[in-house]
Amino acid sequence: MSSDFKPNIVGFLCNWCSYAGADLAGSSKMEVKPYLSVIRVMCSSRINSNLVLTALLWGADGVLIAGCHPGDCHYEQGNYYARRRFALLKKIMETLKLEPDRLQLSWVSASEGKRYAEVVNKFSDEITKMGPNPIHKNPKI
Amino acid sequence: MNSTGKEKKEKTATGKILSVEGDLRKTIKGLLKKLLKNNTLDAVLVPMKAPETESYAWVLLEDETLLDAADPLPPVMTVQGGRALDSITKQGDVYLKIGALMRPCEIRAAVELYKLNQVKLEHIHLISIDCPGALPLKEYMDNPIKSKENFEKIVQKGDKNEALRPVCQICQHFSLLSSPSTEETKASSSPDTENHSAADLHIGFFGGNGKKLCLTASTSKGKDLLEKLELSQDDSLEYWKAAGEKIRQSALKNRESFNKEWQEKIGGIENFTTALDACINCHNCMRVCPVCYCQQCYFDSKILENSPETYLQRAQERGSLRFPLDTLLFHLGRMSHMVLSCVSCGACEDACPMSVPVSQIFSMVGDQTQKSFQYVPGTDRNVPLPLQSFLKDEFCEVEIPCECDQSLLGKA
Ligand code: SF4
Numbered sequence: 001m002s003s004d005f006k007p008n009i010v011g012f013l014c015n016w017c018s019y020a021g022a023d024l025a026g027s028s029k030m031e032v033k034p035y036l037s038v039i040r041v042m043c044s045s046r047i048n049s050n051l052v053l054t055a056l057l058w059g060a061d062g063v064l065i066a067g068c069h070p071g072d073c074h075y076e077q078g079n080y081y082a083r084r085r086f087a088l089l090k091k092i093m094e095t096l097k098l099e100p101d102r103l104q105l106s107w108v109s110a111s112e113g114k115r116y117a118e119v120v121n122k123f124s125d126e127i128t129k130m131g132p133n134p135i136h137k138n139p140k141i
Numbered sequence: 142m143n144s145t146g147k148e149k150k151e152k153t154a155t156g157k158i159l160s161v162e163g164d165l166r167k168t169i170k171g172l173l174k175k176l177l178k179n180n181t182l183d184a185v186l187v188p189m190k191a192p193e194t195e196s197y198a199w200v201l202l203e204d205e206t207l208l209d210a211a212d213p214l215p216p217v218m219t220v221q222g223g224r225a226l227d228s229i230t231k232q233g234d235v236y237l238k239i240g241a242l243m244r245p246c247e248i249r250a251a252v253e254l255y256k257l258n259q260v261k262l263e264h265i266h267l268i269s270i271d272c273p274g275a276l277p278l279k280e281y282m283d284n285p286i287k288s289k290e291n292f293e294k295i296v297q298k299g300d301k302n303e304a305l306r307p308v309c310q311i312c313q314h315f316s317l318l319s320s321p322s323t324e325e326t327k328a329s330s331s332p333d334t335e336n337h338s339a340a341d342l343h344i345g346f347f348g349g350n351g352k353k354l355c356l357t358a359s360t361s362k363g364k365d366l367l368e369k370l371e372l373s374q375d376d377s378l379e380y381w382k383a384a385g386e387k388i389r390q391s392a393l394k395n396r397e398s399f400n401k402e403w404q405e406k407i408g409g410i411e412n413f414t415t416a417l418d419a420c421i422n423c424h425n426c427m428r429v430c431p432v433c434y435c436q437q438c439y440f441d442s443k444i445l446e447n448s449p450e451t452y453l454q455r456a457q458e459r460g461s462l463r464f465p466l467d468t469l470l471f472h473l474g475r476m477s478h479m480v481l482s483c484v485s486c487g488a489c490e491d492a493c494p495m496s497v498p499v500s501q502i503f504s505m506v507g508d509q510t511q512k513s514f515q516y517v518p519g520t521d522r523n524v525p526l527p528l529q530s531f532l533k534d535e536f537c538e539v540e541i542p543c544e545c546d547q548s549l550l551g552k553a
Pocket residue numbers: 426429430431432433482483484485486487488489490499500503504
């Protein structure tokens with residue numbers, strides 16, 4: 001069953017770094033697993049928990065947030081705030097045993113096409129291994 | 142300057158002692174009366190029982206004779222004091238000196254709102270009082286007379302028994318005399334000690350055996366109040382602190398088993414949705430929560446509305462779909478907004494018509510998350526809100542791949 005499971009992963013990529021990194025991975029014809037639905041945001045700090053939770057509750061098996069490396073955010077400090085919010089959400093999911101591993105935060109710069117491919121491929125493998133998000137089977141959410 | 146620790150100790154080492162004349166409540170009200178009479182305060186915000194019914198509300202008083210009807214130790218928390226203060230200063234600072242007599246968790250909520258710039262504290266004098274706890278609102282309203290009798294026993298003995306709301310039984314902050322302070326954060330933040338406190342003045346009675354009160358000031362505003370009260374007798378705080386500490390230690394033990402128990406009970410998607418089964422999405426818990434800070438709540442907005450086709454599709458995917466919708470999104474979302482500021486006051490659970498254990502859930506998650514951010518909400522006005530601040534070098538364990546030892550060092 002899990003062998004033909006194709007995960008549905010939502011990726012929030014910041015416009016200035018990670019989205020460009022994804023672009024580079026594509027134009028350099030690197031192999032990237034096809035499970036990520038990319039949503040471009042201006043900065044990783046644009047992501048609030050509601051967006052991540054909505055994705056997770058209504059269809060995603062995993063959520064990836066990717067932005068510029070610390071120190072490189074185009075709004076200077078956005079990714080530091082994003083990291084705190086993410087750390088909180090992750091801690092909440094961990095405390096409530098709601099599979100925190102389905103959430104991932106990564107830093108990928110515009111020149112790191114290779115790193116982008118690695119991050120996406122590895123996360124895709126992990127989510128495939130975890131199987132479908134049990135939240136989607138729960139009619140009570 | 143390098144002996145700040147010692148100085149602080151010296152500063153808080155003594156308090157002013159006052160004998161209880163007849164009745165504890167009357168003595169406390171006497172203090173407020175005096176402050177009104179000698180114009181140190183222009184008004185006070187205090188809890189008061191409704192004359193005709195058994196309910197309580199906050200009243201803002203300028204006339205000291207009206208204070209007779211106030212109850213500084215109400216058996217229930219009908220409206221969180223932080224919320225009441227928020228209503229007063231929402232549109233800006235007041236230019237009257239208001240003394241707000243509140244429970245420590247209400248003061249702490251007010252301090253969280255102050256950090257959000259929603260409560261203005263410039264002219265507000267926060268006066269906290271040792272808190273015996275509060276009874277569950279519904280049980281109280283079912284039988285106010287009997288509940289009050291029970292509550293008086295708790296006030297007299299100072300023991301936090303099962304009659305109190307669950308969050309009161311695990312409360313660490315019932316007395317600002319023995320509250321676990323954020324000593325470390327104090328040391329690391331600005332050297333100005335003025336605002337390193339929740340309340341300006343604290344009134345303690347645990348340890349006084351119903352015969353004595355102990356007052357301590359931690360800001361210049363508090364000191365001013367204390368001065369104008371003209372209390373002559375000093376006492377070392379050691380004894381008073383020890384009395385609170387004893388209660389706190391047993392509450393701490395309760396807290397540990399409470400966390401474990403709740404984590405087991407609600408951990409995992411099945412258990413968690415079961416715990417929320419009764420929720421009717423009325424959002425009362427959000428509305429009464431003092432630290433749910435938005436003018437317009439995201440979960441009340443149209444943004445969550447979808448087309449009928451979407452709902453049909455979702456029902457199809459899941460087999461069925463529960464209405465009301467988005468219960469889990471609401472609770473998890475609300476949590477991820479405010480739980481670091483949750484002061485475990487229990488207001489949400491008191492307001493829940495369906496007896497969902499909301500405050501117990503939020504309190505447990507609050508405790509765990511606050512620990513990971515080394516944050517204690519509302520105890521220190523100078524420590525910024527965790528989501529409004531950051532360190533360059535932190536939480537690298539949530540980054541994948543983790544790179545704290547490589548690029549970050551060179552970049553920050
Ligand atoms: S979530 Fe509940 S317990 Fe926590 S601060 Fe809000 S009302 Fe109080």
